[in-house]
Amino acid sequence: MINRTVVVGHLTRDPELRYTNGGAAVATFTIAVNRPFTNQNGEREADFISCVIWRKAAENFANFTSKGSLVGLDGRIQTRNYENQQGARVYVTELVVENFSLLESKAEADKRKEESNRYSQHSQPQTDAGSQSASQASGTASSASDPFANNGNQVDISDDDLPF
Numbered sequence: 001m002i003n004r005t006v007v008v009g010h011l012t013r014d015p016e017l018r019y020t021n022g023g024a025a026v027a028t029f030t031i032a033v034n035r036p037f038t039n040q041n042g043e044r045e046a047d048f049i050s051c052v053i054w055r056k057a058a059e060n061f062a063n064f065t066s067k068g069s070l071v072g073l074d075g076r077i078q079t080r081n082y083e084n085q086q087g088a089r090v091y092v093t094e095l096v097v098e099n100f101s102l103l104e105s106k107a108e109a110d111k112r113k114e115e116s117n118r119y120s121q122h123s124q125p126q127t128d129a130g131s132q133s134a135s136q137a138s139g140t141a142s143s144a145s146d147p148f149a150n151n152g153n154q155v156d157i158s159d160d161d162l163p164f
Contacts, residue, residue, distance in 0.1 A: 009033035
C-alpha cells in the first residue's frame with residue numbers, strides 16, 4: 001500500500017501552534033493549492049487542504065512561515081472521525097505533514113505581501129484625483145520591477161544568450 005502526498009501551495013492563515021498534555025508540539029494550518037485548469041468562466045480554482053504537523057517540525061514550521069508563505073509539503077492523507085456536541089459523527093480528512101520545504105525567501109515573501117497589500121488598497125474606490133494619480137504611479141513602479149512585463153514588445157535575445 002502507498003499513501004504518499006506531495007503538494008505545493010500558499011498558507012491561507014498563520015499556522016496555529018499548540019502543545020498536547022504530554023508536551024508534544026502540533027501545528028494546524030490550511031494550504032491553498034491551485035488546480036491545473038480553469039473552470040467554464042476561465043477562472044482558476046483552488047483546493048484548500050487541511051494539514052497537521054507534529055513535534056519539532058511543527059515548531060519550526062510555525063516559526064518560519066506565515067499567511068501567504070509558499071511551501072512544499074510531503075506527507076500522507078489521514079482520515080479520522082469524532083462525535084461533536086450535537087451527537088453527530090464528523091469526518092475529517094487531512095494531510096499529515098512529515099517533511100516541508102520553504103519555497104521562497106523571507107525577502108520574497110515580504111515583497112509579495114507588500115504588493116498584495118498595495119493591490120488591495122488600490123482596489124478600493126478612489127475618491128479624489130490625488131489618490132488616483134498615486135495609484136497610477138505605484139502601478140508603473142510595480143510593472144517596472146517585473147522583468148517579464150514587456151508591454152507586448154518583442155524581446156531581443158540572440159542564440160548566444162541561450163544556455164542550450
